[in-house]
Amino acid sequence: GNFANAEVVVSLPYVFLPLVKSKLRSDFYVAAQNCWVKKGGAFTGEVHDELRKWLAKNVSDDVAATTRIIYGGSVNGGNCKELGGQADVDGFLVGGASLKLEFIDIIKAAEVKKSA
Numbered sequence: 001g002n003f004a005n006a007e008v009v010v011s012l013p014y015v016f017l018p019l020v021k022s023k024l025r026s027d028f029y030v031a032a033q034n035c036w037v038k039k040g041g042a043f044t045g046e047v048h049d050e051l052r053k054w055l056a057k058n059v060s061d062d063v064a065a066t067t068r069i070i071y072g073g074s075v076n077g078g079n080c081k082e083l084g085g086q087a088d089v090d091g092f093l094v095g096g097a098s099l100k101l102e103f104i105d106i107i108k109a110a111e112v113k114k115s116a
Helices: 014-023 046-058 061-066 080-084 103-115
Strands: 029-032 068-071
Touching (some): 029 046, 046 061, 080 103
Parallel strands (some): 029 068
């Protein structure tokens, strides 16, 4: 699909959100990941920003504002603070880094975002 200027793939369950919009709660979470990222895997933000705009247009402004968008890309102790500081990153879907000591740094970065 195409969200404005961002080429993205929208997969299940996102395409069905407009059909169930009356059932969505304010504590709704989705995970998103850029398939195309800047060299070195840097977070570019287009998918999260455009997903929130898509939710506003296709579901509702309220759902777009309250949906928590979780970053599903590569997160580690070295990039968690920068990623956590992004406006549309509400948390992390952590993979292999959850098995390493640096997971403590990721948890701390998420706690800072949660308390802000």
